Structures are given as structure tokens and as C-alpha cells.
Amino acid sequence: MRELINDLKEIKLVIFDLDGVIYRGKNLIPNVDKIIQELKDQSIKVVYNTNNSTITRKMYVERLEKLGIKSVISDFYTSASITTVEITKMKKKSTIFIIGEIGLKTELENCGHVIIEEGDITNHVDFVVVGLDRNFNYNKLSFAQKCILEKGAEFIATNSDTTLPVEKGLKPGAGVMVNAVMTCTNKEPKIIYGKPNPFGITKILEENRIQREYTCMIGDRLNTDILAGNRAGIKTIVVLTGVTTEEDIDIIKNQLINSEKNRELLPFLVINELEDIFI
Ligand SMILES: [Mg+2]
Numbered sequence: 001m002r003e004l005i006n007d008l009k010e011i012k013l014v015i016f017d018l019d020g021v022i023y024r025g026k027n028l029i030p031n032v033d034k035i036i037q038e039l040k041d042q043s044i045k046v047v048y049n050t051n052n053s054t055i056t057r058k059m060y061v062e063r064l065e066k067l068g069i070k071s072v073i074s075d076f077y078t079s080a081s082i083t084t085v086e087i088t089k090m091k092k093k094s095t096i097f098i099i100g101e102i103g104l105k106t107e108l109e110n111c112g113h114v115i116i117e118e119g120d121i122t123n124h125v126d127f128v129v130v131g132l133d134r135n136f137n138y139n140k141l142s143f144a145q146k147c148i149l150e151k152g153a154e155f156i157a158t159n160s161d162t163t164l165p166v167e168k169g170l171k172p173g174a175g176v177m178v179n180a181v182m183t184c185t186n187k188e189p190k191i192i193y194g195k196p197n198p199f200g201i202t203k204i205l206e207e208n209r210i211q212r213e214y215t216c217m218i219g220d221r222l223n224t225d226i227l228a229g230n231r232a233g234i235k236t237i238v239v240l241t242g243v244t245t246e247e248d249i250d251i252i253k254n255q256l257i258n259s260e261k262n263r264e265l266l267p268f269l270v271i272n273e274l275e276d277i278f279i
Helices: 032-041 057-066 079-090 102-110 138-150 174-185 199-208 222-232 246-258
Strands: 013-016 045-050 076-078 095-099 114-116 127-130 154-157 163-165 170-172 215-219 235-239 269-271
Touching: 013 199, 032 045, 045 199, 057 076, 076 079, 076 199, 079 102, 079 127, 079 199, 095 102, 095 138, 102 114, 127 138, 127 174, 138 174, 154 174, 199 215, 199 222, 215 222, 222 235, 222 246
Parallel strands: 013 045, 013 215, 045 076, 095 114, 095 127, 127 154, 215 235, 235 269
Antiparallel strands: 163 170
């Protein structure tokens, strides 16, 4: 059995981001399945924390299964599942309009919330929840605006990623929809639950009863995965198989010479591929 590098010897829990770390589009990043199995064989707990709210945790289990990685629903902390838990704490069986896809809708419905369609004549709406919506349009935006400005709805966002990595390049991310709602309501979301908010990571630590010094986050994006991990006080590793390049890291390091501003964006470790966590 291969050993983990010295810096990671104490690790008991690894939190993986998904897009750009485990897979890119529909394709497994080579050998990631074997590496996850090796971690589990060494009794290291593996969980996944993604900002992508478009599919349910059950669908993530099926997606990883197809890529040769076994998992269970409770291994996943998605921005949709985290948002759902928190909204349920604020109000049970609330009335919600979503800009989002099936992942967000199903997680909320499964918790007893009522999801209304655009044009619904309900007088009061509790929340407008905004996530990535690849069928986003003017009518949805208009109705979200109406719910927030006229029907008393609280504006909540799952995440604000500017881009979404796909097989070849990038597509627009949830931040585009969040910004559209901000622009036409002149309001900021009350809270954005996804990374870089360390909310999800804190929840993972609590539920798994593992202390931060034994935990690391492996992600591909500095301003979400690494920032959230650093804010939560866990070890952070950026892997260069997704959106971040070596040049991006050099730019931040150079900026640090003049100002401390972006220190939180720098990971504890930079690795070219996941394989590099082993000796
Ligand atoms: Mg990613």
C-alpha cells in the first residue's frame, strides 16, 4: 500500500470537490477511482462538497458509480442539500420560487417545501432560491424580481461561481443568475451557502466528528474550494486538473509581495494530479 506524503500523514478525512477534481464533464480524471479506493483502504473518510446544485445527491451516487467510485447519499454535501437543510431550519414547509434545476427542486421538495412555478398567484412567497439554471430566461427573472420586491420573499443563493467547467472549456456559472437577480432587485442575497462560505465544511466536520487539523479539502478552484477550506481552518490542496493553472498561483504569489490581500486564496499545497498525494 502506498503511503500519503508527509504533509498529509495525519489526515483522517478528505473533502473532495467534484468538477475538475474527480471528473471533467462526463469523464473520470485518470486514476481518481483507484486513488479514492486507496484512501478508503487506509481508513480515511472521503466526502464530496460541490457547489453544483443541478443534480440530487442520489444522482451523484449514480454518476460516481458509473465512473467506478462507490459512494452513498450521505457522502455528498452539495450547495442544494446544504441550502435545503438551512432553509428548513428557518421555516418548515415554506413556499419557494427557484431559479435552478432538478437537484435543487428535488432536495427542497423532499424536505416538504412547496415549489411554485412562475406566474403563480400566491400572495406571499417565503424564499427565492437561485442556483445554476441552464434554462434561465427573462420570465423566470421577472417572477423572481416580483417575489422579492412584492411578495416578501427572502433572496437566497446556492453559490456564486462565475463559470462551470465542462469537457471542453467553460460555461456560465450560477453567479450569472445570482447577479441578474441582484441587478433587477437592487438586493444582495441574504446568504450564499456554497463555497467560499465555509458553512458546508464546518457541517462536514461536525457530522463526521473529526477535528480540522485531521481534515483536508482538495479542490480545483482558488476562490471557492481553497478559500472555503482556509476559512474553515483545514488543510487545502489545489489540484491542477481543473480550472486553476500554475500561472494563476504565480500571479497571487506575486501580488502577495505588495499586499496580504489574497493570502487566503493560496493553498497549503499545489499538486499537478491527485496521484501526487502519495509518496
Ligand atoms: Mg471544481
